[in-house]
Amino acid sequence: MRYMPEPFKIKMVEPIKMTTREERKAFIRDAHYNAFSLSAEDVYIDLQTDSGTGSMSDSQWGAMMRGDESYSGGRSYYRLIEAGKEIFGYDYIQPVHQGRAAEKILFPLIVTPGQYVISNMFFDTTRAHVGLAGGRAIDCVCPEGLDSGAYFDFKGNMDVPRLKSLIAEHGAENIAAIVMTITNNSVGGQPVSMANMRETAAVAKEHGILVVIDAARYAENAFFIKEREAEFADATPIEITREMFSHGDVFTMSAKKDALVNMGGLLAVRENGPLVDAIKTRVISFEGYLTYGGLAGRDLEAMTTGLYEGLDHDYLTYRIGQMQYLAARLTADGIPFQNPVGGHAVFVDAGKLLPHIPYDQFPGQALTVELYIEAGIRGCDIGSYMMDRDPETGEQQRAPFEFTRLAIPRRVYTQAHLDVVADALKAIKDRADGITGYQITWEPKVLRHFTSHLKPVD
Numbered sequence: 001m002r003y004m005p006e007p008f009k010i011k012m013v014e015p016i017k018m019t020t021r022e023e024r025k026a027f028i029r030d031a032h033y034n035a036f037s038l039s040a041e042d043v044y045i046d047l048q049t050d051s052g053t054g055s056m057s058d059s060q061w062g063a064m065m066r067g068d069e070s071y072s073g074g075r076s077y078y079r080l081i082e083a084g085k086e087i088f089g090y091d092y093i094q095p096v097h098q099g100r101a102a103e104k105i106l107f108p109l110i111v112t113p114g115q116y117v118i119s120n121m122f123f124d125t126t127r128a129h130v131g132l133a134g135g136r137a138i139d140c141v142c143p144e145g146l147d148s149g150a151y152f153d154f155k156g157n158m159d160v161p162r163l164k165s166l167i168a169e170h171g172a173e174n175i176a177a178i179v180m181t182i183t184n185n186s187v188g189g190q191p192v193s194m195a196n197m198r199e200t201a202a203v204a205k206e207h208g209i210l211v212v213i214d215a216a217r218y219a220e221n222a223f224f225i226k227e228r229e230a231e232f233a234d235a236t237p238i239e240i241t242r243e244m245f246s247h248g249d250v251f252t253m254s255a256k257k258d259a260l261v262n263m264g265g266l267l268a269v270r271e272n273g274p275l276v277d278a279i280k281t282r283v284i285s286f287e288g289y290l291t292y293g294g295l296a297g298r299d300l301e302a303m304t305t306g307l308y309e310g311l312d313h314d315y316l317t318y319r320i321g322q323m324q325y326l327a328a329r330l331t332a333d334g335i336p337f338q339n340p341v342g343g344h345a346v347f348v349d350a351g352k353l354l355p356h357i358p359y360d361q362f363p364g365q366a367l368t369v370e371l372y373i374e375a376g377i378r379g380c381d382i383g384s385y386m387m388d389r390d391p392e393t394g395e396q397q398r399a400p401f402e403f404t405r406l407a408i409p410r411r412v413y414t415q416a417h418l419d420v421v422a423d424a425l426k427a428i429k430d431r432a433d434g435i436t437g438y439q440i441t442w443e444p445k446v447l448r449h450f451t452s453h454l455k456p457v458d
């Protein structure tokens, strides 16, 4: 249970407010028991997401001063393109304002309504954009990924035998794309092996199906490959990254994760061709001119520097080490979680911790509320509450698992903060029997978990 010391020192601090349990009970009630509706000021340790919540380095802040704010052809744009080509090896690299902007631009260009898109597991916005383009999203993660108690090195992998049978069942011409999410966010930030990426790409090639990499956590995935796949033990994270991306045709990326910026994204195509021309037209309509893509020149500078910092081996050792430290503390206290821990978060198995709460009373959301009341910690449900209703029948869909995700922002919290989290979970475990489920009192039609209202079940 060793904590990996930080490979940095702290140059600027942001005070956080301390609150009482009584105050927190009122805050979460006023937020309709939806943690997204809390004021961030009233949160002590914010583990809602690792997206855009990291600390930038002094090099990134320094680079921002050199941002070229020209409308077209700015120096900062060329610096980003050069880095993108070096790291990913793609012909066309397009900055966009965040990951879902890349999805919005791409999916209508590659999906014909009625077609299927198959992924090792869709992230919620990616699933939504497939649906908005008229496509049908199918999750196809390996069976180990859905068994939170079982150890497996690469729980994020595509289930390749099932992928083959889905292609045989629906016909390759009815499959618009295969989306490889690295790391596999929805099953716990679990890595995908290089062997699995090679195999999936070979199946896609055999059937002429496009491979899209959903690449938010490319660096964490590369680190796991280095640690766990013997062939890559001596390779650098950049070398591993280059091979990973060689197994895709297109990638969408939220740069708010491993690229260590607060806002930004990329959309890239391996080989120049008609898709690139179509992308350019949509980028100009939705994001802005090609050489800034919805970002300021200074944002492009921060992203370029962040792309390299995110791949630094010492940084990645510390980063994954934080997850492993928290996981070891939970193991010691008998708290169930997606094991082994993934790259950006601990996914506590709320279904197992609160077995008396049925899926349609949202155990992951119940634990999220309880963590806030216990210690001002904000997590996020990744379970049935996060699933939208079945678009055809309106029925509550059942997620294959009920997690509360505790996502760790990059370079933000210390060992003592992680200890507060572990202590809070232990306290909740000791009074688990008295915790009730939740029901929805108001919800929008899509992506409901962001804005729904809930109340405790009587």
Ligand SMILES: *Cc1c(COP(=O)(O)O)cnc(C)c1O
Residues within 6 Å of the ligand: 051, 098, 099, 100, 101, 123, 125, 126, 181, 182, 185, 214, 215, 216, 253, 254, 255, 256, 257, 264, 265
């Ligand atoms: C965050 C994320 C996205 C969406 O990116 P945003 O920057 O939040 O729009 C897409 N896919 C995955 C796997 C993600 O983690």
